[in-house]
Amino acid sequence: MDTLIVIGGSKGIGKAIVEQSLAHHKVINVSRTAPDITHEHLTHYDCDVTTDELPELNEASKLVYCPGSINLKPISRLSVEDFKNDFEINVLGAVKAIQKYLPLLKQSNAPAIVLFSTVAAKLGMPFHASIATAKSGVEGLVKSLGAEFAPSIRINAIAPTVTNTELASKLLRNEKMIQTITERHPLKKFLSPNEVADMATFLLSEKAASISGQIFEMDCGIVSFKI
Numbered sequence: 001m002d003t004l005i006v007i008g009g010s011k012g013i014g015k016a017i018v019e020q021s022l023a024h025h026k027v028i029n030v031s032r033t034a035p036d037i038t039h040e041h042l043t044h045y046d047c048d049v050t051t052d053e054l055p056e057l058n059e060a061s062k063l064v065y066c067p068g069s070i071n072l073k074p075i076s077r078l079s080v081e082d083f084k085n086d087f088e089i090n091v092l093g094a095v096k097a098i099q100k101y102l103p104l105l106k107q108s109n110a111p112a113i114v115l116f117s118t119v120a121a122k123l124g125m126p127f128h129a130s131i132a133t134a135k136s137g138v139e140g141l142v143k144s145l146g147a148e149f150a151p152s153i154r155i156n157a158i159a160p161t162v163t164n165t166e167l168a169s170k171l172l173r174n175e176k177m178i179q180t181i182t183e184r185h186p187l188k189k190f191l192s193p194n195e196v197a198d199m200a201t202f203l204l205s206e207k208a209a210s211i212s213g214q215i216f217e218m219d220c221g222i223v224s225f226k227i
Helices: 012-021 080-107 129-149 166-172 175-184 193-204
Strands: 002-007 025-031 042-046 062-065 112-116 154-160 215-218
Touching: 002 012, 002 080, 012 025, 012 193, 062 080, 062 193, 080 112, 080 129, 112 129, 112 193, 129 154, 154 193, 166 175, 193 215
Parallel strands: 002 025, 002 062, 025 042, 062 112, 112 154, 154 215
Antiparallel strands: none
């Protein structure tokens, strides 16, 4: 049974990935809070990836880095510290996790890594300067490491649009906002955590053995279509 490390698997998309993976993987969740589920295949470590040392582990064949931020402000209200914090959470945390567990991944069979970007890295959106900058860094990291790790380790990223998670709760806090966001997407919907987790589990699996260095837009049409 493969061992999957999920950084940030206690809530939202990360939790959905953990839940989908428990049947076929040993899952190690590393996050500030424990998920509200228990399973014989699940081990949890309390850790803030931005400030704490990541736990020492004995094996790993898959790695998913889920922590992110939604810091939406006009540029006049964004401080340099805002940019630094978003970059640390989204990019440097991922780098820290990859560097920590790279020796274990190299020793495993068919290792794979999944990171997360955002549609705002492709689609210019007001008030997204800090998060779009950070997530563009994630996309550059995926491209560079995809080439560096080939052919032994695959790495890809998912760039979701608005997803119904606690992180996005301010964007979906009432029926009017939900309706507005739904109508903005050509497919007249936004994402559920399980939909994004489905893509992540696919990219980690042998079904995606020929895919690396790619950014997958889960955009409900908002980047791809003008209707």
